[in-house]
Amino acid sequence: MPVVAQINKFETLRPEWQRVEILAQCLLESRSGKKPSDNLIQHLQDSQQQIEFLRKGNSWHKLTVDSLPDMALDILACTYAPLINPDVALLFQDLQQGNSIHPTLAFLHRLLALSEQEYHNAQQLLGPEGVLVRKNLISVKGQGPMVQLQPHNRILPLITGLPQQPLHIPGAIQIKNDFT
Numbered sequence: 155m156p157v158v159a160q161i162n163k164f165e166t167l168r169p170e171w172q173r174v175e176i177l178a179q180c181l182l183e184s185r186s187g188k189k190p191s192d193n194l195i196q197h198l199q200d201s202q203q204q205i206e207f208l209r210k211g212n213s214w215h216k217l218t219v220d221s222l223p224d225m226a227l228d229i230l231a232c233t234y235a236p237l238i239n240p241d242v243a244l245l246f247q248d249l250q251q252g253n254s255i256h257p258t259l260a261f262l263h264r265l266l267a268l269s270e271q272e273y274h275n276a277q278q279l280l281g282p283e284g285v286l287v288r289k290n291l292i293s294v295k296g297q298g299p300m301v302q303l304q305p306h307n308r309i310l311p312l313i314t315g316l317p318q319q320p321l322h323i324p325g326a327i328q329i330k331n332d333f334t
Contacts (some may be wrong), residue, residue, distance in 0.1 A: 171239040173205055173231065174239070175245065176197055176198045177266065178242060178249060179194060180195075181264060181265055182245060185249070222285065225275050226286055229280070229286060229303065230286070233256070237305055237310065237314075254302060256304050257302070259273075259276060263299070
């Protein structure tokens, strides 16, 4: 496959990462007591329309997500964006008071401005039997509103095109095989 085709294949999710960044910028402005600018709101609306259009064409084509609700795709985007877009990582870290670049469920409640029902739906998607966990799309650590959402190690290479990172087991030593 030509390099240009490979790059374009991974660019289809760029609007998702950009939308997450815009949402984080809006939250940052509102937390500082400012109303998000009209320009930022317009940029968000344009981004939302682009996402709706791209999702109809299965922009997440590398994953089997065609049957997932938009809420699940929003959660996926918010979980993977900090690892792909360094600006999102810094915004998430600032907005979560330096705790982590990985979002918590409580943080997503604010970032996505979830209603009570939407928050309940997000909890179900992320529960032990929830589709995002069951399909190994997201790893969760902790429980309750502070459950931390992390990208699944096997999914990141599919989204980014980068090689899979080796498994790190605390206390284990990696042995390289030099047999020829």
